Structures are given as structure tokens and as C-alpha cells.
Amino acid sequence: MAKTAKVSATGGARGSTASEARAAAGHDTGGLIVHISGLLPSLSPAEQRVARLVVADPADAARRTITDLATAAETSEATVIRFCRSVGMEGYPQLRIRLAAEAARRVEPPDARVVGGDIPPGADLAQIIATIAFNDARAVEETAEQLDAEVCERVVDAINNADRVEIYGAGASGFVASDFQQKLHRIGRTAFYFPDVHAALTSSALLGRGDVAIGISHTGTTSDVIEVLEQGRARGATTVAITNFPRSPITEVADFVLTTAARETTYRSGAMASRLAQLTIVDCLFVGVAARNRARARKALEVTAEAVQAHRLGGHRRKA
Known part of the structure; x- marks a missing residue:
């Protein structure tokens, strides 16, 4: 089944990365x-x-x-x-x-002891807090700076028009995948997240044209996520990869690639700053989809909020 060429964060065809396209054009975005x-x-x-x-x-x-x-x-x-x-x-x-x-x-960190994102031996808690806060904020800012709005728009289009959306991730990326699934579900989109790889594989085997499969992997080398995304693509689904590395293996099985810009500090490799950067992309996509269906999304959010209101302290269910 013929597929369109992969589109990276600058909309380039398969074989070129977002940053390579920017470098060739002489731009410094990101x-x-x-x-x-x-x-x-x-x-x-x-x-x-x-x-x-x-x-x-x-x-x-x-x-x-x-x-x-x-x-x-x-x-x-x-x-x-x-x-x-x-x-x-x-x-x-x-x-x-x-x-x-x-x-x-x-931009230099406000605390002169924060250097290169590393937390040296003997660092006090103030230095740890300053380092983590600076690097988390930088991950979000740099991800937003290098994120291409045109490619995000095309991914939003695909999700908005999809009959079914499946989202895959393992470890810390799995939490992001679950968050995205819940967000889409809250606005009435048919979306699924399968933490078990066997369940994910059996589900992706049933995908087809008009469906969207999204794989999230900081390193882009998580074999379970790559395998599931590859199968979805083989079935004709539109595939999207969210990763930190534009030349990683997951990009080879994706029609669209969105890259984060996270550099982890000591003790946090691939787990925290990367998660915040991934959530930045997820939130952009979610709000983009919601904005396309503003009235429907607002109504769905109101209905779902009302459904759980009675389970909050001080909350009460409205009478019909």
C-alpha cells in the first residue's frame, strides 16, 4: 500500500531531518x-x-x-x-x-552554580531545585521554538479526521501516551492507549486508512513502540512519531515526526525533562483538535466534569 513521504518538523520529505532542512535554508529556528x-x-x-x-x-x-x-x-x-x-x-x-x-x-541560568544541567556531588537542595527548574523550563521553551506549526497542523488534521486514534509509549513515555489518550477521550475523540505490548499489537493489526497511530519515545529506539507503529503503518494508518532524536529508528516508520528538545540532568536520563517536552507537544496537538471542534469540545468537557463532580470533596451532583 502506497504511503506518503515522511514529514519532519519542517515538512521535509523522508531522508532529511527538520534541523537539516533549517541548516540548509540558513535559518536558526530552535x-x-x-x-x-x-x-x-x-x-x-x-x-x-x-x-x-x-x-x-x-x-x-x-x-x-x-x-x-x-x-x-x-x-x-x-x-x-x-x-x-x-x-x-x-x-x-x-x-x-x-x-x-x-x-x-x-539564556544563562539565574543561579551561577547551574552549569550544563549536571548536578555535581555534594550539591545542596537549593542548587538541585535551581538546576531542575532551569532545565525543565528550557526543555519546554526550546521544544516550542523548534516545533513546526505547519507539521503540527497536518497532524491535528489527521487526528481530527480519524475514525480511531491509537497512542503508544513505554515507561515514562507511556504516562504521556496515557495523558494524551485521556485528553482526546474527554472531548469525544475515539482514542486508545495500550500499556501492554501484546494488546497494542493486536489492536494496531486492525488499524486501516483513516486511522492514526502515534508513537512516543524519547530515544526513538524503544522496540515495542517501533514495532506497533510499523504494523499500523503497514495496515494503512497515518503514523506519527514524537521523539527527541530526528535520526532515530522510530522516524523510519512515521509519516510525521515531531521532535522535542530535552537535555536531561544527572539522575534523570530520559525520564523527566523529556516528559515535560513531550507533554508540550501533546498539549499543542490536543488544543489544536479541540479548537477545530470548539462547541463540541466545550460541551464534552462540561459533561465529563459534571460526571465526576460528586467524587470531589464538597462536590454535589446537580439535579436533573
Whole structure:
């Protein structure tokens, strides 16, 4: 069954990522550091060492010569050039210019002890709070900055016109999937979330044209979610991936890709800042669908709120 080409966060065809399209166009929406962070798992080990130096301190990297950066990353100048091309730059001079611009616009944390999102040994609770708050807020802001409204619009269209919507996620992403399902259900959309992979597989086997399958995975490598999304796509359903990494395996089985921009702090890999970033996308999609059916959604929300009113302290059921 023929399928349309995958659309990433900039609406590009399969084979190109959102950030690559922006780099090619010379745009800086979302920021170069967000772009590099998203591509990091797809880079070679040597290129990853360069990437980590650049992400940790863009201003310092912009001041370095190519020889200095290669030495600091314990690699060669040729690897630095390959890294530049991997992230969409023509060469090292262009990378330095973009890094300098990124450093100039970068928002610094209010607490000087918050550096790079890491929580060092011996950190007091005030420092922990400041670090988590800053990085959570940054994840939401950077996700919103790089989120393409046109692609979100197309996903909202697909959900709005769908006969059935199924949402998949595991672990922390499963909580986000469950939240999205409940939100859609509250406004009268037929949506399902299956925490059990066998139930998800049997359900996705019954999907078809006019249905939508949404897979949520921070790393984009969760095999259960990829398998279910792949099966839904094979049956003709429109597939959507929400992930932090635009070159991850889940994007290969998705018609639409929406990317988050989360960098986890110590102790929280793939679990907290990523969850808030995912919820940002989910909320945008939910409100988009609700706005298309404003009167119906408002009525559904009123009816469902009334249904549980008696179960709140001080609440009472209205008389018919």
C-alpha cells in the first residue's frame, strides 16, 4: 500500500531531518545546540566527542581554532570537518559563526552554580531545585521554538479526521501516551492507549486508512513502540512519531515526526525533562483538535466534569 513521504518538523520529505532542512535554508529556528543535541546519537564516537564540547560551551568552542577543538576532543581536524557536515554546516568557519551567534542569544541560568544541567556531588537542595527548574523550563521553551506549526497542523488534521486514534509509549513515555489518550477521550475523540505490548499489537493489526497511530519515545529506539507503529503503518494508518532524536529508528516508520528538545540532568536520563517536552507537544496537538471542534469540545468537557463532580470533596451532583 502506497504511503506518503515522511514529514519532519519542517515538512521535509523522508531522508532529511527538520534541523537539516533549517541548516540548509540558513535559518536558526530552535537553535543550533538543540539541533546538534538531537543528532548526537547518530554521530560517530569521535564526532560525538566534538559535539559534547560544542553543546557544553558554545562560546568556548566558537573561540577555538579547528586544531584546538580537535585536540580538546582527542580527535583529528578531518573528524571536526566531518562533524560540521554531519550537522549541516559547510565547514568549520560557518560552524564557528553559528556557535558565536548561539552563545550570544543563549539564556544563562539565574543561579551561577547551574552549569550544563549536571548536578555535581555534594550539591545542596537549593542548587538541585535551581538546576531542575532551569532545565525543565528550557526543555519546554526550546521544544516550542523548534516545533513546526505547519507539521503540527497536518497532524491535528489527521487526528481530527480519524475514525480511531491509537497512542503508544513505554515507561515514562507511556504516562504521556496515557495523558494524551485521556485528553482526546474527554472531548469525544475515539482514542486508545495500550500499556501492554501484546494488546497494542493486536489492536494496531486492525488499524486501516483513516486511522492514526502515534508513537512516543524519547530515544526513538524503544522496540515495542517501533514495532506497533510499523504494523499500523503497514495496515494503512497515518503514523506519527514524537521523539527527541530526528535520526532515530522510530522516524523510519512515521509519516510525521515531531521532535522535542530535552537535555536531561544527572539522575534523570530520559525520564523527566523529556516528559515535560513531550507533554508540550501533546498539549499543542490536543488544543489544536479541540479548537477545530470548539462547541463540541466545550460541551464534552462540561459533561465529563459534571460526571465526576460528586467524587470531589464538597462536590454535589446537580439535579436533573
